Amino acid sequence: MNDILDHRLRHSWTPEAGAGAHLPPKALRWLTARIGSLGEQAPISPDSAVVVPDSRLGEPARAALEAVVGADEVLTGRGDRLGRSGGLSYLDLLRHRHHGELDVPDAVVLPADPEQVRQVLDVCVTHDVGVVPFGGGTSVVGGVNALRGGKSSVIALDLARLDRLVSVDPVSRLAVLQAGVRGPEAERLLAEHGLTLGHVPQSFERATIGGYAATRSAGQASSGYGRFDDMVAGVRLATPAGEWTLGVAPASAAGPDLRQLVLGSEGALGVITEVTLRVRPVPEAERFEGFVLDGWERGAAAMRALAQAGDLADVTRLSDVDESEVSLSLNAGWKTAALRRYLTVRGIAEPCLLVLGWHGSSERRISARRKETVRILGEHGAIAVKPLGETWRKGRFHGPRQRDALLDLGVCVETLETAAHWSGVHRLRDAVRTALTGALTAGGHEPVIMCHISHAYETGASLYFTVLAAREDGDPAGQWQRAKSAACAAISGAGTGHGPLGTISHHHAVGVDHADYLAEEIGELGVGVLAAAKQAVDPAGILNPGKLIRTARP
Amino acid sequence: MNDILDHRLRHSWTPEAGAGAHLPPKALRWLTARIGSLGEQAPISPDSAVVVPDSRLGEPARAALEAVVGADEVLTGRGDRLGRSGGLSYLDLLRHRHHGELDVPDAVVLPADPEQVRQVLDVCVTHDVGVVPFGGGTSVVGGVNALRGGKSSVIALDLARLDRLVSVDPVSRLAVLQAGVRGPEAERLLAEHGLTLGHVPQSFERATIGGYAATRSAGQASSGYGRFDDMVAGVRLATPAGEWTLGVAPASAAGPDLRQLVLGSEGALGVITEVTLRVRPVPEAERFEGFVLDGWERGAAAMRALAQAGDLADVTRLSDVDESEVSLSLNAGWKTAALRRYLTVRGIAEPCLLVLGWHGSSERRISARRKETVRILGEHGAIAVKPLGETWRKGRFHGPRQRDALLDLGVCVETLETAAHWSGVHRLRDAVRTALTGALTAGGHEPVIMCHISHAYETGASLYFTVLAAREDGDPAGQWQRAKSAACAAISGAGTGHGPLGTISHHHAVGVDHADYLAEEIGELGVGVLAAAKQAVDPAGILNPGKLIRTARP
Structure with missing residues (x-):
């Protein structure tokens, strides 16, 4: 079996050097001053106390699955099943620490190729087995939780063996990658051809090509390389109704773009087995720089100006005052006090950090682009603090590890994100902050709510929130569920009648x-269309x- | 009634100053030398000899429709119905000249607003009436032909009264336009706010916002402004199952992007009533320039280099040798002979014209962009012949008029288009040319087949063919249908097993x-998914x- 699949890897993300290893003492002091006493419960080693029910997979189903993929590739051991039980949401992490019920698949099945995926689906239809496609297991919305949905049993369909770069078309700058290829491996395979995908979400180290496609992933460099859905030229899926291949041209008017129906289908409309992706030459030059703007409104206005002028850097990320404050506190390597003094002298009362990163075919081209960007930033009063860009770059994938450390310290820590058109961005941010503050204020302490814009468009931007609160040890899952529900209600405008x-x-x-909020966004008609599409490709509802699409939970 | 709706306007496109008014004698001589004797039949005044069947719309349906939109807005006169009988394909033009059967709607219904559209659909479900949404009537693929599809009658749902700019959000650079607004009117309405859409297909003068969305239109400046589907931030539809509104943010991972299911749905999944569009400031500066490259392969390589470097001009259009030859012949204002001599001296054996057009917020920004573009063109041996750009710009909407003139002269003249990834572009062009040549060669004369790339992407490009052949007077419709079928078979690879x-x-x-070729492209599963989506929003199948989606013709 591929080492990558090893169950231990799953937990290599928890800090090895003891709780708090990633938090400097100064940061810890700052945190407790802000959110109050942390939860007192001692750290629980994940999965140590989880009771795993026996596998419900029937013997005939198991035999049929083994006939397809081989006996070694149908796993029912405790560790194998626990390793594919849910994703990486705060609630999932709590469940692995015996807060809340963990949905454990009845088996893990590892097909070798797209054809075996299709055959596995046939078996699952015949034997009434639910199928959860499983890539990197990094979902933070319950996307890979092993729900049975009324089926007799449920398997995690682990796509790790679909790990090939199938083909490269250097003329068209296209590459076909199999669904199970992880971020770093995709880059390594493409680099042999001088190419890159440029897709670097925070989950990069574990997430897979198939998962990116199934969830409409966006990466840190999406301003330059596009969202993952922008990169997808074609997809190959296995469905209970047969193989489905889409994408013959860069653009088409041959009816609706069904690729965009597959992207974001989250395994419910088929198992993505291969993705044809637009790739680019490995950049010859790269540059990261930091800037500081005075206050959130000015920062957001600068982001908007850059996006609307077409002058975004490939990475463009603006932190609000709270997130900037935390960045400065957590990054102990920085001479924070000196920086603060410098900013005060330069007239910055409420520092908001802006990180810009450029990739390019040459330093000359980067310089040409940078010039326009810096000109616009100057109009918005930005102050250059170049090294902040490099500091961010070095820590860009540390978020999940820092979160694990905070979790062990008794902190309720989670992220959530949304997006709106520019005219609604501030109202949206205020509404989410109000909802989270209302739900998480306790003992006189408010939560820390940080926000950044990491994806700006001509017409709007995303808002990404990171929330820190003292954990309510009696009901930590309920504490977050209430906060998350309040935030989702605010975002979706449920009950307001205003959309x-x-x-x-x-x-x-x-x-x-988020399933309960989907109809608010795409209409009951939209949900009905998705359900009709699902019925067409998955009449037995195994996927x-x-x-x-919300279905009753057994 | 709105003047725009007047039946006469429909025919204002035929040349008023007599047949051939737009063709200089030199061009005519060139044409007959190339394609042989032209068809001999005298020009027929469109619709003069068409027998219009009585309206089949039942009295109860008519009364119910009149109750919704008013008696003046349900038209059953000969001219009104003929004016919404089909679009502008060569076959449609022949049908209006009594070659082939014209599908005439039983009535023309003009709702005033989205709510009336929805009510009209209710009436049509109740009374078993088919509904053909009708915008500018510029479809060249039969998209607005009044087929009954087994219904008792069929109406043209003319959206001309949905002619408003509903709202403008200058901060988010969004505008909501109603479906019936035509290209020039959209620009006029937006210009009052200093904004532009920048969407200029050749059908610009007549085509509508709703039609652009329903067909995934691409315009001459799509390299800079994007395809129409790139501009759509939201849509509002009326369906028999109710109103449907989509689009709350610039990007989303809330499931599949259902806007992309509506775009290109061609009225089969609902009647688009309003579209929320990304708009941009009216450019302060504009520049058009011409270049000449030596041969198709070098020209296409230059286009690819520009697209992959991100250095396309907003308008970027490369003609092949034949199209360049025709351009030079037709544009009598040009000192063609002198230009040819100049190009020969510069080593250009097979001139391919490249037109570039830039829009920008300033001359400075255009110059900066132009510099990179010209540098890359230099690497591909391009010679600047600047005035050719302006010449093209002036004649950019003349195509349909020139076609009418050619039609009256006895020429079989039509266009067709496709797209492929770069590595397949030459093979595709060769296959289409071979298919068309085989079908249209007669009496020792081959057709003139011109081709251009007007839409280039990082991964591929479109190919747009214009075909001229001597008309086969005995069966002009059959002549083109055979040629079109051969081209479509070549494009879709039907029967090759290679996709x-x-x-x-x-x-x-x-x-x-193109309905017969759709399954080859999106799979039987794709067609099944579309049919399922249609069933969800239009269970009675009136749309x-x-x-x-192919259904049996009555």
């Missing part, structure tokens, strides 16, 4: 957690039960 | 003419019968 303030997800997808 | 060489349409849509 949503923003989308329920800009790049984390629907999964289980990822309970995700995207 | 399509290109898309069956890059920006003209499916309509009736645009026989288009997009």
